Amino acid sequence: EVRLVESGGGLVQRGGSLRLTCEASGFTISRCDMSWVRQAPGKGLEWVSSIGSGGQAQPGVSYAASVMVSFAISRDNAEHTLTLEKNSLTPEDTALYYCAAGLPTPSCLAGSACFLTDFGLWGRGTQVTVSS
Numbered sequence: 001e002v003r004l005v006e007s008g009g010g011l012v013q014r015g016g017s018l019r020l021t022c023e024a025s026g027f028t029i030s031r032c033d034m035s036w037v038r039q040a041p042g043k044g045l046e047w048v049s050s051i052g053s054g055g056q057a058q059p060g061v062s063y064a065a066s067v068m069v070s071f072a073i074s075r076d077n078a079e080h081t082l083t084l085e086k087n088s089l090t091p092e093d094t095a096l097y098y099c100a101a102g103l104p105t106p107s108c109l110a111g112s113a114c115f116l117t118d119f120g121l122w123g124r125g126t127q128v129t130v131s132s
Contacts, residue, residue: 002026009126022082022099030077038095045114
């Protein structure tokens with residue numbers, strides 16, 4: 001079965017850290033560009049970060065301008081996993097975080113319209129709640 005399964009979410013105090021993991025199965029993750037997107041309560045889907053495919057030692061990465069200095073995306077092709085990390089969490093980071101195969105559309109990058117169906121495959125998400 002082709003699928004993505006996110007894990008690592010939960011309730012975190014302000015200032016804490018998160019490490020989200022996405023496990024891929026049923027396909028070769030090394031051949032895919034991968035992304036993280038999130039949806040905060042009452043808001044639309046927001047692109048967070050993407051990482052290139054190809055198996056390079058240092059694949060290309062990109063981040064939304066709003067999160068560029070705080071998140072870190074990485075991948076382990078041998079373990080078929082994608083990871084997203086961040087320190088110094090704030091309540092504004094509260095969201096359902098999704099792992100997705102593929103890259104965001106231009107409108108998603110621009111922050112105007114982003115949908116899970118823009119991507120080839122996505123997981124069910126993992127909830128991160130940051131308490132104030």
